[in-house]
Amino acid sequence: MTSARRVAFAAAKVNLSLHVLGRRADGLHDLDSLVGFADVGDRLAFTPGAPLGLTVEGPMAAGLSAGPDNLVRRAASAFAAAYPGSRLGHFTLDKRLPLASGIGGGSADAAAALRLLAAENGVAPDDPALHALAAGLGADVPVCLAGHACRMRGTGERIEPLALPPLAAVLVNPGTAVPTPAVFRALGLAPGEAHAAGVPSLAAPLTGEALLSHLAAHRNDLAPPAIAIAPAIADVLVALRGAGARLARMSGSGATCFGLFETPQRAADAADRIAAAHPAWWVAATLLGDAPPQ
Numbered sequence: 135m136t137s138a139r140r141v142a143f144a145a146a147k148v149n150l151s152l153h154v155l156g157r158r159a160d161g162l163h164d165l166d167s168l169v170g171f172a173d174v175g176d177r178l179a180f181t182p183g184a185p186l187g188l189t190v191e192g193p194m195a196a197g198l199s200a201g202p203d204n205l206v207r208r209a210a211s212a213f214a215a216a217y218p219g220s221r222l223g224h225f226t227l228d229k230r231l232p233l234a235s236g237i238g239g240g241s242a243d244a245a246a247a248l249r250l251l252a253a254e255n256g257v258a259p260d261d262p263a264l265h266a267l268a269a270g271l272g273a274d275v276p277v278c279l280a281g282h283a284c285r286m287r288g289t290g291e292r293i294e295p296l297a298l299p300p301l302a303a304v305l306v307n308p309g310t311a312v313p314t315p316a317v318f319r320a321l322g323l324a325p326g327e328a329h330a331a332g333v334p335s336l337a338a339p340l341t342g343e344a345l346l347s348h349l350a351a352h353r354n355d356l357a358p359p360a361i362a363i364a365p366a367i368a369d370v371l372v373a374l375r376g377a378g379a380r381l382a383r384m385s386g387s388g389a390t391c392f393g394l395f396e397t398p399q400r401a402a403d404a405a406d407r408i409a410a411a412h413p414a415w416w417v418a419a420t421l422l423g424d425a426p427p428q
Contacts, residue, residue, distance in 0.1 A: 142246035145425040146172040147238030151352030157323035166332035170422035184224035192229040205244035234311035236386030241274035281425035308366035320359030360388035377404035
């Protein structure tokens with residue numbers, strides 16, 4: 135017998151900045167990043183008690199496997215191993231975020247699966263074992279599981295919540311998938327090699343011009359290698375600036391970029407202009423901050 139169907143929102147994760155501090159001896163990269171979440175994302179439905187499986191649908195479903203390598207399936211398998219006897223079920227993913235796009239779509243989906251399974255099986259959202267599972271699935275899964283604007287450090291496992299005001303923004307992806315491993319290879323750091331300083335500290339909650347000035351002092355160290363792989367990223371940044379963005383930057387390993395605007399209306403107007411000029415691009419006006427309530 136199945137119980138009630140559950141649904142979770144998998145919010146897009148946006149790296150407001152991403153500093154690569156260096157590459158560790160084990161080959162992993164140490165990061166320092168400010169992260170916010172958008173109010174656009176995927177939706178993951180879960181039917182408890184059904185055979186474990188996954189159906190992928192939605193406007194961005196093409197090319198996304200529903201097999202065991204999908205992060206939702208991997209999250210479910212890891213949860214079952216960590217919590218023997220857990221009640222599992224069938225997932226249906228409504229895929230709305232572009233694939234391999236630097237806004238944590240797959241990681242957000244995996245985090246949503248963990249939240250749904252935890253709720254079904256009475257596991258506390260702050261259970262350390264649950265967060266250990268998330269870290270084992272990928273660098274962005276822990277921050278997506280937390281769902282708060284934050285400073286993310288290490289390989290993604292060190293998360294410090296931040297009090298950020300809602301930021302009016304436009305997200306743009308040119309339709310080019312950019313695999314994260316390729317970008318880090320193009321960055322070209324050798325194991326044990328240092329690279330750059332960390333994110334300037336946000337000493338107190340900032341708003342308006344002070345916040346924009348603070349963010350302008352940051353950067354994304356993965357942008358140059360990503361643009362070398364996918365030159366269309368540079369076109370997106372030009373389009374955002376031309377539409378009036380106060381700050382335009384790539385998120386994650388690309389190719390999605392964001393622009394920050396003074397008001398939601400200006401962001402919406404800019405999104406309309408960019409979408410009209412580039413109908414093949416994925417464009418979304420949004421607010422960045424904490425992930426929307428589940």
